[in-house]
Amino acid sequence: MSDTQVILYRDVKKGLLVALWFMFLTFPIMVIKVNPIDKIIIWRWQNMFLVGGASFFLYLFSQIFLRKRKTSSQGDQAAKPSRLPFQQALITESKFFIPALCLFGLFWLSFPWLFSTYQTNIMITALMYVVLGLGLNIVVGVAGLLDLGYVAFYAVGAYSYALLNTHFGLGFWTVLPIGALLAMLFGILLGFPVLRLRGDYLAIVTLGFGEIIRLILENWNEFSQGPSGISNIARPGFFGIDMSLDAAISYTYYLMICLVLATIFIVNRLQNSRIGRAWFALREDEIACQAMGIDKTKTKLTAFALGATWAGMVGVIFAAKTTFVNPASFTFLESAIILCIVVLGGMGSIVGVILGALILILLPEYLRAFSDYRMLVFGAVLVTMMVFRPQGIISNIRRTYAIDEDLGQNTVRQKE
Amino acid sequence: MKIWAKTLSGKKSNMELLLEINSLTMDFGGIRALDHLDMQIAKGKIVALIGPNGAGKTTFFNCLTGIYTPSGGELILHTRDQVVQKLNGLKPNQVTKRGLARTFQNIRLFPSMTVLENVMIGHHCRTKAGVLGAVFRGKKTRYEEARIINQSYEILENVGLSSFVNEFAKNLPYGAQRRLEIARALATDPQLLLLDEPAAGMNPQETDELNELILKIRDQGLSIMLIEHDMRLVMSLSEYIFVMDYGKKIAEGAPEKIQNNPAVIKAYLGEDIEDVT
Incomplete structure (x- = not known):
């Protein structure tokens, strides 16, 4: 147990080497500063020590953390297979689950009243990404098809609302299903040529x-008005009532x-169905999946x-929320x-x-206080997450089935 | 209710045909992996396919199950309802739907799914629930799900894996993984079960258990075709043996006959010195 906590001499040595290496790497940008006007070089030696120390x-912290994890996971295997980890307990045991859910629900429902319009707007964006994430999760997470063009x-979805609204005056609620269907159609359109491809290809x-x-969208001016985009798109309507900006935002929220x-409900049911199982099987082993x-x-x-359907719907809502779309909103970065x-x-x-979406979207927003460093922190969070928890914040828990031998089979037989 | 008990028709007559293979040929570029194979497989029998390494046994299985499209020849299946069907050019899932299920030489389970789910996947082609059924989860879908779960559990009991139901497939011991592959294949409700080296890597005790399991499955009315290198298993199990070498069928017959067949001995042990001189 002692060697889990204690920092070994070996670690210190290695840590010093790491520090030296980073000092060397960052030397040109952190230490040397050339002032071309006065033609002098400023040596900022203190930065070097900061980098080295940090x-x-x-390095030491990561080593301690890693070692702790290693020993605790060994302990898990040996001693306590029955105890659920906290996060799993939170999800599966109703004792924790129901009060937590109520609190959560109250918080989300009262959000627009508790916080400013600005905050609500951010939260809308985060929720949009929750749905986008859940939609992409079907393709990437469940069926295992790496899709980098999800955007x-x-x-x-966004352009179908923008165009149908400006040209034909169709309302939000009419276009929502149309946008979803169009996106679905494009999904199938993309699906056909890539049926034989896997992985990197x-x-x-x-x-x-x-x-x-x-x-x-960027170049076909007559169709989409090119990079200047389409503006003055109607916000979502509610039985034709005129709403103030604040009300409209709360409504969108x-x-x-x-x-x-709705997405959670449907995606959850899909995953635990015959089709969901087929998707998981496809992810696991394509040949065996076909042979079965x-x-x-x-x-x-x-x-x-x-x-694609979910992306289409969120697209429609995005166009309605921002009242303006242009191709700059749909770059590869969004997909990424x-x-x-x-x-x-x-x-x-x-x-x-859901957690991933909230973290990834809200974190950069609330890190604006550290303006210059926020993207750095963002990147660091991503890197550390993938190093220490490659399976994600919450790894997929397989559904288990209780086999009620006498009861279950008898009831089924009776129906037969 | 045994779900594979429907295929009892094989017991009526011993010579009722299940599968006819006429002049099956498979070329990979210039290499002929299967060379005009002719085989006839009777219903309700255990048939073995043996041959030295590289003889084309697995290629034969892959042609049969639609993973490869044969370059020539015919595969004709006599289905349960006495319909004669050609299997050439069908996709693997279509072949499975017509009643041929297989296992793989190197285990191909769905590792991060539970044992029960692995078997439930096997039921896919015999069930219907679609997207709407999944979302609304109507009475029909729920009933179908319950049926799949119960039947899968029964199959697992049958192959002796019921204690592993909610375990991940990847965590099972090797022998159990092999049995799970068989269970999964059985879930597709096949007429003919194709086992590709089911005893590979098993210890003697596991092999004996496998032997028992295969006989049990046969007794429930299925036909079984197995590729196997363990001659003890092949000779004790099979009622009929095909021997292949270099893509050709070199012998067929009852096990005792095969044991003494000079062509087979030649293929396995090389030319006899007396024959050369």
Whole structure:
């Protein structure tokens, strides 16, 4: 037990080496400062020591942390297979779950009253990413198809509302299903050519697809008004009532809450169904999956189509919320962030993806106080997460089935 | 209710045909992996396919189950309802739906799914619930789910894995993983079970258990075809043996006949010195 806590001589030595290496690496940017006007070089030696000290201690902490984890996981295997980890207990045991859920629900419902419009706006964005993450989770996390062009479907949804609204005056509620259907159609359209592809190849093709959609939107002026975008899109309506800006934002917020709840409900049911199992099987082993009688084509296409549907819906809401769309909102970076949400949250885990989305979207917003360093912190969080918890915040928990031998089988037999 | 008990028709007559393979050929570029194979497999029998390494046994399985599309020849299946069907050019899932299920030489389970879920996947092609059914979870879907769970559990009991139900497939011991593959194949409700080296890597005790299991499955009315290198298992189990070498069938017949067949001995042990001189 002692060697878990104690910092060994070996670690100190290695830590010093790491510190030296980082000092060397950052020397040109952190230490030397050239002033071209006065033609002098400023040597900022104190920075070097800061870098050295910081990397030394970071290394030591990471070592201690890693070692602790190692011993605790060994202990897990040996002694306590029955005890659930805290997060799992939170989800599975109703004793914790129901009060937690009530508190959560109250918080989310009263959010627009408790906080300013600005905060509500941020939260709407975060909720949008929750839905996007859950949608992409179907494709990437559950069916295991690496999709780097997911933002294309988001764009399809947004532009379908923007265009249908400006040209034909169609309202939000009419376009919401249309946008979803169009995105689904594009999902199938993308699905067909990539049916035979897997892994890296699939990633490249989907990446290309995402870029194609963006480039079309950017360059086909007559259709989408190019980079200048489409403005003055109507906000979501509520039986034709005129709303103030604040009210409209609160309304959008509640709309998003509803969509998030619906998404969770549907995605959860899908995952625990015949189709969901087929998706998981497809992720695990494609050949075995086919040999067990699963139609690969159909399964992949449903995954693409259903994943795209959510992006389409969120796209419509995005256009309605910002009242303005242009292609700059649908760059590869967006796809990458949504993918990060899924991977960071935990592939295939609904709770994980929700947490991932909230962290990844809210963190940069609330880190604005540290303006210059916020993206640095953001990146550091990503890196540390992937080093220490590669399976995501919450790893996917497989559903277990209680087999009630006498009761279960008898009832089924009676029905037969 | 035994779910594979429906295939009892094989017991009526010993010579009722299940699968006819006529002049099956498979080329990979210039290499002919299967060379005009002819085989006939009767219903309700345990048939073995043996041959030295590289003889084309697994290629044969892959052609049969649709993983490869044969370059020539015919695969004809006599289904339960007496319909004659060609299997060439069908996709693996379609072949499975028509009643051929297989296991793999190197285990191909779904490692991060539970044992029960692995078997439940096998039921996929015999069930119907779609997206809407999954979302609304109506009476029909719920009933179907309950049925899948119960039947899967029964199959697991049958192969002796019921204690592992909620364990991840990857955590099972090796022998149990092999049995799980068989359980998963059984869940597809097949007529013919194709086992690709089921005893590979098993210890003698596990092999004996496997022997028992295969006989049990046969007694429930299924036909079984196995590729196997463990001759003790092959000779004790099979009622009919096909021997392949270099993509060709070199012998077929009852086990005793095969044991003394000079062509088979030649393929396995090389040319006899007396024959050369």
